[in-house]
Amino acid sequence: MKEFKGSIDRLRVNGERLRQTMETMSKIGRTKGGGVQRLALSDEDKEARDLFIKWLKELNLEILIDQMGNIFGKRKGKRDDFTPVITGSHLDSQPKGGRFDGVLGVMGALEVLRTLEENKIDTERPIIIVDWTNEEGSRFAPAMVGSGVWSGSLDTEWVYNRTDASGKRFEDELKRIGYKGEFPCKSFPIYAYYEYHIEQGPILERENKIIGAPKGIVCLHWYDIYVEGEANQVGPTPMEGRHDALCAAAEMILKVNELPSKVKGDLVATVGEINNYPNSRNIIPDKVHFTVDIRSWDDQLALEAWKILEKEFKAISEKRGCPIRVEETWKVEHSPFDKRLVQRVLDNAQRLGYPSLYMVSGAGHDASYMNQVAPTAMIFVPSINGRSHVEVENTKWEDCEAGVNVLLHCILQSANER
């Protein structure tokens, strides 16, 4: 391959090609409301993976699929013995999710490699593009299991045995769609990891910025709460003496909502899922399951907040005679990204003329597991009206292109460092 003739600083990606690629991908699992539904290890996930691999092959990349179904495409470096630069995100989506979450980071990385290829630009280090399996965690909880196992934070067998709502095992579904690869899912040395993603919040838009450079990701604590009551006919059973599991849960849920105002700092707390049993209008509910999600930049604060909540739950449970059981489902510590790489994102945004913002990521990403094993940074672009994980999720095409230009130059700089 010949070297790129012009000044490499002037190199830009092809925004129109990026838009077409994104639109082609968004046809897979398209929903009536204009979003996509590509749950992990579903037929739609398989179809998206197949198309992705077809595009990787067009670039003559070396393709590798590991035992968790993570897909890697490697572009050789001049010094193939050097540790690689990795970039990517995920192709799976939420139920009735958006067209940009995750997929923009994978298609953006693809556009970077296409740009390098058509301009015949070689880099010192190899560049690897990745699609991580089951980032969303909505079909199989928890989230981010592909990068979680790869980074050594989660156990392969444990993930294989996770089941979806219909009882299907993760491993069986992975095999069924043909993506249980042969390579061990294990980290290898990496020089830098960049993940490009939509912001999924309102801050960039509000501040009128195009590029976000998160200093890291907040901690993420998930709990599952099971409340027990006593079922009975609603008519003949007097109000006093009832053990109504749903009323106990209702009180607890409001405590979750009030929690952030009771602790100082940037904590947020949410109940997003509730299941009520038997869920009949004429039976007093005897079983309720709900989830609690606590996030903060300060891990200790999140733990202290949980202790407050636990006490309040206990008091409500005793008052209403409804025993509770708590499962601590998932804990990821806050991840401060690599300062040098974050600065590189900001510097490139400035050089390319995009207003940027140093910020925090409130959403979890594969980058938080990657950050444990490699120098990591992320690049954000605005979400219109701050909406994400919904069908109306949207980002301006020009902003999508801007983010990929920043990604391109971050990758070029890292991949040419000795």
Ligand SMILES: [Zn+2]
């Ligand atoms: Zn995502």
